[in-house]
Amino acid sequence: MQTPLFDDIDYRILRCLLQDAKQSFKKIGQQVHLTGQAVGARVRRLEDLGVIRGYTVNWDPDKLGLPVHAFIVVFVNSNSAHSAFLAYIAGSEPVQEAHRVSGEGCYWLRVRLAASTDLNVLLDELLAFGNYKVSLSIGQVK
Template sequence: MLDHTDMRILEELSKNSRITMKELGEKVHLTGQAAATRVAKLEDNGVIEGYTIKMNQEKLGCLIHAMINIYTKSPHHDSYLSFIKAQKSFILNNYKISGDGCYLLECKFPSYEVLNQFLEDLNQQANYKLTIIISK
């Protein structure tokens, strides 16, 4: 069971996972060693599964943010999933969903030409409905 201090540690690590244990300890009112011990316990218990980076897609040249509802053409999704694996550079997330559609893709594209080619290739695997994100 997580206590208040564990939750604060998770909150601070989600803001900055590169924080030193000394700084983390100061923020949650522990020593650096005590904070490190708590983090290790959270890792060992599987609460913390890993650390990652968040990339700025716009600075990487991907200015078009799109959500794409996927409607597969058959009950077998293997060809669609293979296509998605080959398109990793554009796909941020591929969610299997219930309701309207089978999957929901979150994608970033550098241009409308690249988006159009992606959609043409996608249409060989599944039908789709495209939504362009204007702002966050």
């Protein structure tokens, strides 16, 4: 009989890390009834398998002077514009997330900026690739 790739303990460790990625392996081990060393070995295996792709920080952009939070649907105007668009967003600091989507539009962007004038500059730059539709966040609910 073959051992499953992931067991219940792996999922419990992953849930612990999703709640707080800074907690020690020892603390996670107490929650899943393993030693910290055993948790560390499982986490390294999950990293090696690509299940855990990295770690992130939950930050407050408003406190860093980035209160403008917008969602932009981009409609790329030609097939040849996609690679140039991807190069542009890769180097665009305000673009926090970019998703290629089916349905409405070609890409959805989530951006953070200091002022609406900065948003206008970004939108003018996007016109080189196609059209867009913008929605501004008025408050995060979850």
